[in-house]
Amino acid sequence: MGMFWAYRKLKHAGLKSQLESIIETSASASERFCAIQIAEACSGAGLSRLLADLALRESEPLFLRIAAASCVADHGVEIDKSRLLPLALQVSQTEEEERLKSQALSAVWPAHCTWTQIKDSLGADDPQTTTALGRFLGFIFAEGLALSDLADALDWLADKNCYPDGLSGWAAATDQLLMRASAFADDPTVRRAIVGVLFARLSRHHRVFYESGTEKGDGMLWSASTRRAIAVELIPKLAPSGYLAVAALRSSSPLLVREDIEFMMDRWDIAAADERLVWEQAIVWMVDWQVPEASSTVLTASAERHPRLTPILETQQQAVLSISTGRMNAKRS
Numbered sequence: 001m002g003m004f005w006a007y008r009k010l011k012h013a014g015l016k017s018q019l020e021s022i023i024e025t026s027a028s029a030s031e032r033f034c035a036i037q038i039a040e041a042c043s044g045a046g047l048s049r050l051l052a053d054l055a056l057r058e059s060e061p062l063f064l065r066i067a068a069a070s071c072v073a074d075h076g077v078e079i080d081k082s083r084l085l086p087l088a089l090q091v092s093q094t095e096e097e098e099r100l101k102s103q104a105l106s107a108v109w110p111a112h113c114t115w116t117q118i119k120d121s122l123g124a125d126d127p128q129t130t131t132a133l134g135r136f137l138g139f140i141f142a143e144g145l146a147l148s149d150l151a152d153a154l155d156w157l158a159d160k161n162c163y164p165d166g167l168s169g170w171a172a173a174t175d176q177l178l179m180r181a182s183a184f185a186d187d188p189t190v191r192r193a194i195v196g197v198l199f200a201r202l203s204r205h206h207r208v209f210y211e212s213g214t215e216k217g218d219g220m221l222w223s224a225s226t227r228r229a230i231a232v233e234l235i236p237k238l239a240p241s242g243y244l245a246v247a248a249l250r251s252s253s254p255l256l257v258r259e260d261i262e263f264m265m266d267r268w269d270i271a272a273a274d275e276r277l278v279w280e281q282a283i284v285w286m287v288d289w290q291v292p293e294a295s296s297t298v299l300t301a302s303a304e305r306h307p308r309l310t311p312i313l314e315t316q317q318q319a320v321l322s323i324s325t326g327r328m329n330a331k332r333s
Helices: 002-008 015-025 029-041 048-056 062-075 078-082 085-089 095-108 115-122 132-144 147-160 169-184 188-203 224-238 242-249 258-270 273-286 292-305 310-332
Strands: none
Touching: 002 029, 015 029, 015 048, 029 048, 029 062, 048 062, 048 078, 048 085, 048 095, 062 078, 062 095, 078 095, 085 095, 085 115, 095 132, 115 132, 115 147, 132 169, 147 169, 147 188, 169 188, 188 224, 188 242, 224 242, 224 258, 224 273, 242 273, 258 273, 258 292, 273 310, 292 310
16 A cells, blocks of 8 residues: 555656556566556556556466456446456456456446346355455445346345355345345335345344344344334244244344334234234344333233233243243252
């Protein structure tokens, strides 16, 4: 980074011709690399076409092609960026070829490359986020995907269902796309796609989102209307496995929160029998039954609006308190 700032000071009216001469005629690969780095620091120095030519030339050393493609991605004109599409779609055999591919992808995405081309080019594998392609998927790809492709991409990712462990490039892309999609959950097609991803993860006992030392509330900021709309479609798919719903509530970005308990009671009241089991488990998990004020508030609301639910909650309360008492007695003994 220190050299980058030093190189920026070299910018002047005649820089383009000076760098062109070195890149085109120098016998030293290190001199040519240094010239490309100077161009990078000086906003491309007007060398977009020359560097695109270099990146595409298979006879050139790969490290020079990578540097040239990176400069085109950052500073190139659109016509030269589009020329790198063949590199973006090629099959990589080595780590260096993968780095070249990722720089080319950064250049062409999203203006000159479609979601279908990305899927066909990268979909067979799951690049790790420790690699250039994995970082492209987790950040650049997710940010550039057109809203018109959002639901289709989420549907495909639900089928692929990569484990969200912080290393999977496709899982990182899924997390980023879910964050984007949450703002458009009023669209039935987008909401259905969100539900599909969440169901796929929960049914495979995956985390809902990758969590890296986050605390509850630090992740995705679901709006109340979004949370509830998604829950209405997701909960029936989880029935009768209530423990799967609890997994969605334990996330750092929980699908439902304590402020939603009355909404959950309302849904329980109109749900089918197997779906009710899921809502019951969600409500029971949400309440801290060992705090008298919390349990009293919930039981009072239930008695006033949903009297058929009250005996069920009271039974659950007694079970929780009995387990807690047993643990305390075990510790004393």
